[in-house]
Amino acid sequence: MRNKSVVTEAREIQLAAELIRLGARLQMLEAETNVSRERLLKLYKEVKGVSPPKGMLPFSTDWFLTWQPNVHASLFMSFHRFMIENTELRGLDAVVKAYRLYLEHVELNGLECVLSLTRAWTLVRFFDANMLKVTQCKCCTGHFVTHTYDLTNDYSCGLCHVPARAGKTKRQASATAVEAVAAVA
Amino acid sequence: MNANEIYNEIKELNLNYLMLAQQLIRADRETAQYRLGVSKDIAEIIEHLTPGQVLKMAGTNMVLCRFRFDDSMLLGLLAGHGRDRGTSHTHATILASAKPVESIS
Numbered sequence: 026m027r028n029k030s031v032v033t034e035a036r037e038i039q040l041a042a043e044l045i046r047l048g049a050r051l052q053m054l055e056a057e058t059n060v061s062r063e064r065l066l067k068l069y070k071e072v073k074g075v076s077p078p079k080g081m082l083p084f085s086t087d088w089f090l091t092w093q094p095n096v097h098a099s100l101f102m103s104f105h106r107f108m109i110e111n112t113e114l115r116g117l118d119a120v121v122k123a124y125r126l127y128l129e130h131v132e133l134n135g136l137e138c139v140l141s142l143t144r145a146w147t148l149v150r151f152f153d154a155n156m157l158k159v160t161q162c163k164c165c166t167g168h169f170v171t172h173t174y175d176l177t178n179d180y181s182c183g184l185c186h187v188p189a190r191a192g193k194t195k196r197q198a199s200a201t202a203v204e205a206v207a208a209v210a
Numbered sequence: 211m212n213a214n215e216i217y218n219e220i221k222e223l224n225l226n227y228l229m230l231a232q233q234l235i236r237a238d239r240e241t242a243q244y245r246l247g248v249s250k251d252i253a254e255i256i257e258h259l260t261p262g263q264v265l266k267m268a269g270t271n272m273v274l275c276r277f278r279f280d281d282s283m284l285l286g287l288l289a290g291h292g293r294d295r296g297t298s299h300t301h302a303t304i305l306a307s308a309k310p311v312e313s314i315s
Binding site: 111134 | 239240241243244249250283295296297299300301303304305307308311
């Protein structure tokens, strides 16, 4: 759709640039702004210095159910819920604010940034489409992301009952090995 | 600590709290609401306090901000020595953001 007003267009481009900086993919920009595809492409290259990644967006809800992504997704959704319940922010604004809080948390605690902005946005869309919901953990009463039609009578979250090998990835193992070598030397 | 000292310390704390809160709210209201754990109405009131009002409010023998984490689970996660600090802080944050905010009745 072509924009009539120059001021509106300027604002939309500003928004798109901000989203690109936060790591949005082209599909998300197309859905959330009225800027044409060619302009978005140009803008993306200008802001990031590289062409946008091609291919479809991840469309599976299962990704959000594995251990580490589930923790991060639940964290993001807790920020998002706070925004929806306590402020007047809705839609994209709420997603971006919650995502900034998420980034801050990840950085403060030295965690890996598992959830990209596009993933976070997709997550909210899955919630809107009733494909995912939050379930209260029976141990800690925290809210965690689950499938809508999962049986969750007796649900306990991945943080109360951490699976044995959770978070022990190859990358982390090599990082600790490097640290150990450094400590010995 | 005598009464006068206590009064001065509390006044200082209140002043710091109110000024920080004002600064946060003016910079980014929604994020500040999250950080302070207050509702829209309270954020609005704090934002529009004049310096005179801030001084007047701060000058009491009561602390103006209150202890937010009145939940033993949450306290344990924040202060305890879990196996991984990042993970227990993440857990605590998930629990804490679901807590109701302070609001005006």
